[in-house]
Amino acid sequence: MTTPQEENFMRKISAEEKIEPKDWMPDAYRKNLIRQISQHAHSEVIGMQPEGNWLTRAPSLRRKAILLSKIQDEAGHGLYLYSACETLGISRSEMIEQLQSGAAKYSSIFNYPTLTWADVGAIGWLVDGAAIVNQVSLQRTSYGPYSRGMIRICKEESFHQRQGYEAMLALAKGSEGQKAMAQDALDRFYWPALMMFGPHDSESAHSQKSMEWKIKRETNDDLRQKFVDQTVKQIEVLGLEHPDKNIKWNEARGHYDSSDLNWDEFWSVINGNGHCNRQRVEHHIAAHDEGEWVRDAITAYNEKKRAKNAQHAA
Amino acid sequence: MSDQIKQATQEYATRLGDDSVVLGHRISEWVSYGPFLEEDIAYGNVALDYIGRARMFYTYAAELADDGRDEDDFAYMRNDREYRNLLLMELPKGDFAYSQVRQLFADVYYTLMLPELLQSKDETLSAIAAKAIKETKYHLRRSRDWVLRLGDGTDESHQRAQKAVDQLWGYTHELFDMDETEQLLADAGIGVDVAGLRDRWLEMISAILTEATLTVPEDSWAVRGGRIGYHTENLGHMLTEMQIVHRSHPGCKW
Numbered sequence A: 001m002t003t004p005q006e007e008n009f010m011r012k013i014s015a016e017e018k019i020e021p022k023d024w025m026p027d028a029y030r031k032n033l034i035r036q037i038s039q040h041a042h043s044e045v046i047g048m049q050p051e052g053n054w055l056t057r058a059p060s061l062r063r064k065a066i067l068l069s070k071i072q073d074e075a076g077h078g079l080y081l082y083s084a085c086e087t088l089g090i091s092r093s094e095m096i097e098q099l100q101s102g103a104a105k106y107s108s109i110f111n112y113p114t115l116t117w118a119d120v121g122a123i124g125w126l127v128d129g130a131a132i133v134n135q136v137s138l139q140r141t142s143y144g145p146y147s148r149g150m151i152r153i154c155k156e157e158s159f160h161q162r163q164g165y166e167a168m169l170a171l172a173k174g175s176e177g178q179k180a181m182a183q184d185a186l187d188r189f190y191w192p193a194l195m196m197f198g199p200h201d202s203e204s205a206h207s208q209k210s211m212e213w214k215i216k217r218e219t220n221d222d223l224r225q226k227f228v229d230q231t232v233k234q235i236e237v238l239g240l241e242h243p244d245k246n247i248k249w250n251e252a253r254g255h256y257d258s259s260d261l262n263w264d265e266f267w268s269v270i271n272g273n274g275h276c277n278r279q280r281v282e283h284h285i286a287a288h289d290e291g292e293w294v295r296d297a298i299t300a301y302n303e304k305k306r307a308k309n310a311q312h313a314a
Numbered sequence B: 001m002s003d004q005i006k007q008a009t010q011e012y013a014t015r016l017g018d019d020s021v022v023l024g025h026r027i028s029e030w031v032s033y034g035p036f037l038e039e040d041i042a043y044g045n046v047a048l049d050y051i052g053r054a055r056m057f058y059t060y061a062a063e064l065a066d067d068g069r070d071e072d073d074f075a076y077m078r079n080d081r082e083y084r085n086l087l088l089m090e091l092p093k094g095d096f097a098y099s100q101v102r103q104l105f106a107d108v109y110y111t112l113m114l115p116e117l118l119q120s121k122d123e124t125l126s127a128i129a130a131k132a133i134k135e136t137k138y139h140l141r142r143s144r145d146w147v148l149r150l151g152d153g154t155d156e157s158h159q160r161a162q163k164a165v166d167q168l169w170g171y172t173h174e175l176f177d178m179d180e181t182e183q184l185l186a187d188a189g190i191g192v193d194v195a196g197l198r199d200r201w202l203e204m205i206s207a208i209l210t211e212a213t214l215t216v217p218e219d220s221w222a223v224r225g226g227r228i229g230y231h232t233e234n235l236g237h238m239l240t241e242m243q244i245v246h247r248s249h250p251g252c253k254w
Helices: A004-014 A027-046 A046-051 A059-087 A092-101 A118-138 A146-170 A176-193 A207-212 A218-237 A263-273 A277-290 A292-313 B004-029 B037-065 B071-076 B095-118 B123-151 B155-169 B180-187 B194-212 B234-248
Strands: A248-250 A254-255
Touching: A027 A046, A027 A059, A027 A092, A027 A207, A027 A277, A046 A059, A046 A118, A046 A277, A059 A092, A059 A118, A059 B004, A059 B071, A092 A277, A118 A176, A118 A218, A146 A176, A146 A218, A176 A218, A176 A263, A218 A254, A248 A292, A254 B123, A263 A277, A277 A292, A277 B095, A292 B123, A292 B155, B004 B037, B004 B071, B004 B095, B004 B123, B004 B180, B004 B234, B037 B071, B037 B123, B071 B234, B095 B123, B095 B155, B095 B194, B123 B155, B123 B194
Parallel strands: none
Antiparallel strands: A248 A254
16 A cells, blocks of 8 residues: 555656655655765765875875865765765764764775875776766766765766876876886776676665665666776777776677676675775774864863853843 | 075075975875864865965976976975975874964964065065965964864863974974075065064964963974974975885886
């Protein structure tokens, strides 16, 4: 038996109308969105760490400025996404608790270490590139605040992707040493970037309902294919070797065929056992705990001001 | 421009570039370590302003040197003994109070110094000052607010802020030292006579610290030497990290 509320909700979804914070929505829709948006916000925030790892070693002042600016944008994305998620009735501090306890996830890509300067370029190009493929699709997501956030975020991400690619190009066209660094970064980040789209559709726990509610607009495998296709040419222009030796144009499908991914690795990293899972969460907890006395100071200061103002008023 | 003035101006632009790159680097160390996300963004913003200034000062120094070097040669290919930044800028980031108090000291200094540099007869220096003044206005609002909140917050924040003030105070005297090079440029209407700024700096700082319920220290000690390359032990480590990639690939473009 569907209630009139449910009917009205599904009517809006079918008519491509956005669901807004004050609208009625099924609990499961709300939960699903909170999971997805907070995970997205946490990814932006945790993503500051692997890139921040190179802030103090950026090889030119121009690159240092670009990297600073990019990380600042990511933090800004984290902020809008936390705000978008708060419209669903969860606070930022609750979300942070879930991140720190492991109850909420963030993109597994950030559990891979950034080992050389070229990794910064590879992240901008491949990781932001994969994120954009997903986010362009999410601009049409059914929840209004999330959709609007995506539109804004996509503009900045495209800029990051171009800058990342340009950084890779400088390396690929540079000295032997620089070129080797670029190839190594491509070899390490290509596969995890493909894994960013999530498991095969057949294995994806949340996919079906998310598609029905138009939270997700395209399936994991379709989005991954888009990314595989667009990356082939980009690797060619760099003059680097494609990490997938089985990559081959398939005329009948109109797409590239490629190797299957190492799903054991995928699940192992998702389940907390990648190179950096523990480090990333510990870093977040340590910074958060160290900041406690600062946050307490603000509260105390504001209370003193309020008391003083109240005294003046009286 | 006479050769003597030109050389002095190049040295001056290098010094100001060194101050900016070193402080910008220290601030950038806060990214992802702030007490909350808004602070990570703010730190990134301020660091970016300083790196931008460093690029402008170094580019000008390189132009005057006219020996094929560029901004990155100034930043990445000089050793700690060749760096000419003020010691205050190179001290490690410390805790949040330490960084904010250092920032306040620097921000008030630039609030007074930059309008003088804006008057410089050297158009490039004046143009850099014009851009930097706007940034510093925002920086000072932020560091002042923070010092007020920390000083007049909890017992712990008060103690941390006072400790930072006491530990940093001895490094502030050097900000107002003049040597022959800077005197020459000040007399020529190109550089700033920073010695004349100390009284106003002290007045502004005292007012803020007092409002923050913090004590203004006695002038009982002073450490100097940044302008002659006599640094603290911290700069060598900082530059080792900053320069490692650049120097590992000599002559490469990035």
